[in-house]
Amino acid sequence: MKSNWLNTNTFHHSEFKEIELLVKKKEKKNLTISLCLPTLNEEKTIAKEIIIMKSELMTRFPLIDEIVVVDSGSSDNTLDIAQSYGAEIYEASNILPHLKESTGKGENLWKALYITKGDIIIYLDADIKNIHHRFAYALLGPLLLNDKIKYTKAFYDRPISTDQQKIRATGGGRVTELIIRPLFSLFFPELTQIIQPLSGEYAGFRDLFEKIPFPIGYGVETSMILDIYEKWGIDVMAQVDLDRRVHRNQDTKALGRMSFVILKTFLNRIEGLEKIKLNTDLFNEMIQYKQTSGEYQADIYKIKDHERPPMITVPEYCEKFNRHL
Numbered sequence: 001m002k003s004n005w006l007n008t009n010t011f012h013h014s015e016f017k018e019i020e021l022l023v024k025k026k027e028k029k030n031l032t033i034s035l036c037l038p039t040l041n042e043e044k045t046i047a048k049e050i051i052i053m054k055s056e057l058m059t060r061f062p063l064i065d066e067i068v069v070v071d072s073g074s075s076d077n078t079l080d081i082a083q084s085y086g087a088e089i090y091e092a093s094n095i096l097p098h099l100k101e102s103t104g105k106g107e108n109l110w111k112a113l114y115i116t117k118g119d120i121i122i123y124l125d126a127d128i129k130n131i132h133h134r135f136a137y138a139l140l141g142p143l144l145l146n147d148k149i150k151y152t153k154a155f156y157d158r159p160i161s162t163d164q165q166k167i168r169a170t171g172g173g174r175v176t177e178l179i180i181r182p183l184f185s186l187f188f189p190e191l192t193q194i195i196q197p198l199s200g201e202y203a204g205f206r207d208l209f210e211k212i213p214f215p216i217g218y219g220v221e222t223s224m225i226l227d228i229y230e231k232w233g234i235d236v237m238a239q240v241d242l243d244r245r246v247h248r249n250q251d252t253k254a255l256g257r258m259s260f261v262i263l264k265t266f267l268n269r270i271e272g273l274e275k276i277k278l279n280t281d282l283f284n285e286m287i288q289y290k291q292t293s294g295e296y297q298a299d300i301y302k303i304k305d306h307e308r309p310p311m312i313t314v315p316e317y318c319e320k321f322n323r324h325l
Contacts, residue, residue, distance in 0.1 A: 005190070005193050005234055005235070006193040009142075009149070009234075009235070009237065009238040009239065010195075010238070010239050010240075010241070011138075011141065011142055011238060011239070011240045011241065012240070012241045013134040013137075013138035013141075013240055013241060013242050013243065015141060016134075016137055016138050016140070016141030016142075016145075016240075017134075017137075019057070019061045019063060019137055020061065021145075022061075022063055022137060022140055022141060022144050022145075023061055023062055023063050025144040025145060026063060026140075026144055029144070031118075031119045031120060031144075032065045032117055032118045032119050032120070033063060033064050033065050033118045033119070033120045033121075033122065033140065034064070034065060034066050034067075034068060034112075034116035034117060034118030034120070034121050034122070035053055035057075035064050035066070035067045035068065035121075035122045035124065035136060036068050036069075036070060036108075036109070036112040036116060036121055036122065036123050036124075037049060037050075037067070037068070037069045037070070037082075037087070037124055037125075037126045038069075038070050038071075038072070038105050038108035038109055038112070038123070038125070038126065039069055039070070039071045039072065039074060039078050039079075039082070039108075039126045040071065040072040040073070040074055040078075040105075041074045041075060041076045041078060042074070042076075042078050042126040042127055043074075043076040043077045043078045043081055045126060045127050045128060045129060045131070046069070046078055046081055046082050046126050047081050047082075047085055048131055049124070049126060049128060049131045050067060050082060050085040050086065050087050051085055052131055052132065052133055053067055053131075053133060053136055054067060054085070054086055054087075056133035057133050057136055057137060063136075063137060063140065064122075064136065065117065065118060066088060066116065066117060066118065067086070067087045067088065068087065068088045068089075068090065068112060068115060068116050069082040069087045069088065069089045069090065069126075070090050070091075070092055070095070070108040070109075070111055070112045070115070071089065071090065071091050071092060071108070072092055072103050072104070072105070072107070072108055073091065073092075073093065073103065078126075079091070088115075090111075090115055092107055092108050092111050095111040095114055095115055096111060096114060096314070096316060102216045102304065102306055102308075103216070104215075104216035104217040104218075104220075104304070105200075105216075105217065105218070105220060106214045106215045106216040106217055106218075106219070106220030106307070106308070107214070107216040107308065109123055109214055109220060110214035110216075110308040110311065113206065113209055113210055113311045113317070114311065114314075114316070114317055114320070118206065119205060119206055119207075120140065120143055120203060120204065120205055120206065121203065121204065121205075121206060121209060122136050122139055122140065122201075122202075122203040123200070123201065123202055123203065124136065124200070124201050125200035125201060128201075128245060128246070129246040130244060130245065130246040134242060135154070135201055135242060135245075136203075138154075138240045138242060139152045139153075139154060139201065139202065139203040139240055140152075140203060141240070142238040142240065143203060143204070143205070146238070148235060148236065149236060149237070149238045150204055150205050150208045150228075150232065150236040150237075151202065151203070151204035151205075151208055151228055151236055151237045151238070152202060152203050152204065152237070152238045152239065152240055153194060153196070153197070153199060153201075153202045153225075153237065153238070153239045153240070154196065154199045154201035154202060154239070154240055154242050154245075155194075155195040155196035155199055155239055155240070155241055155242070156196065156199070156241065156242045156243055156244050156245040157243075157244060157245065173196055173198060173199075174255055175198060175255055175258055175259050175262065176196060176197060176198050178259070179259045179262055179263060180197050180198060180222065180262065180266075181197075183263075183266055184197070187270055187275055188226070188229065190229075190234055191225065191226075191229060191234070193234075194225065194237070194239060195239060196239075197221060197222065197225055198221050198222070198262075199221070199245075200221070201242070201245075202221075202224075204228075206321075208228065208232070208236075209311070210310060210311040210312040210317070210323070211231065211310050211312055212224060212227040212228065212231070212310055213227065213307045213308060213309050213310055214307060214308045214311075215265050215306075215307040215308075216304065216306050216307060216308065217261050217303060217304070218257075218258045218261040218262055218265075219261050219262050219264065219265025219266070219307075222262050222265055222266055222269075223265050223266075223269055223307070225237075226266075226269050226270075226273075227269075230273060253288055253299075256286065256288060257286050257288075257301045260286035260301070260303070261286075261303050264282055264284075264303070267282060268282070284302055284303050284304075285300050285301065285302050285303075286300070286301040286302075286303070287299075287300055287301075288300075288301065312325060313325065
């Protein structure tokens with residue numbers, strides 16, 4: 001295990017507060033930057049995210065070139081609100097519509113590659129209650145200032161002590177500590193240095209994202225880390241402490257369903273990497289229980305076991321961006 005990565009590739013957002021410097025680096029390198037917000041019924045938080053990012057990082061400092069919302073079929077006013085505040089809005093089902101339709105966060109992130117223009121793409125969850133423009137510029141800092149770093153990941157919340165410094169831990173990430181960190185410890189000890197692997201805030205270069213597959217659902221963050229690690233190694237990755245993130249919390253049953261999807265994604269990945277051999281097929285149903293009229297009944301959550309291939313394998317994408325396999 002490379003014990004030094006935690007020190008060399010971990011940053012605090014305050015290191016990148018000189019946004020003018022980031023703008024100069026962006027312009028010197030002739031880069032464009034897109035911000036993508038994947039949404040599903042986020043009318044309570046989407047306006048504030050767009051207002052802050054647009055006013056601080058487009059109007060005040062020309063760091064971001066576009067803000068794009070990719071929606072999974074919201075039944076509230078998410079899209080109308082996003083459009084009214086200046087974001088470009090898309091329904092995922094209308095992007096590359098000839099492909100078999102799927103829904104999920106990973107689907108939105110994957111299709112964002114087709115409709116965004118940037119050389120760098122920032123992905124932020126759309127339910128952040130304490131949104132601040134550091135959620136974007138801090139993720140861009142290592143990408144713009146260090147030529148070796150191609151992917152950045154956010155972490156936040158609780159302080160923990162290391163040998164000589166304090167960094168922030170998982171931020172109450174129950175699924176991370178109960179599922180992902182034990183699995184990383186067993187199969188990829190080096191990746192345990194990533195403090196919050198399931199955080200929904202990350203950024204990277206297009207030429208990295210376009211070369212990896214995207215599971216359509218909750219497993220996308222896990223698979224992304226594993227695929228980047230296997231293709232390019234941990235040194236192309238960095239993590240940035242954003243201090244604190246406030247969002248809606250999910251109940252235990254919802255976290256159980258999330259864990260089920262992530263576990264299945266992880267097992268499929270490590271079998272593909274020939275780290276294990278599964279002698280049975282994995283089922284696609286998470287079986288939980290609920291009490292109705294004094295009786296316990298099975299509450300079955302069925303997942304779509306599907307992922308999108310690397311975007312660079314899609315002919316329409318290659319034509320649009322002049323890419324070649």
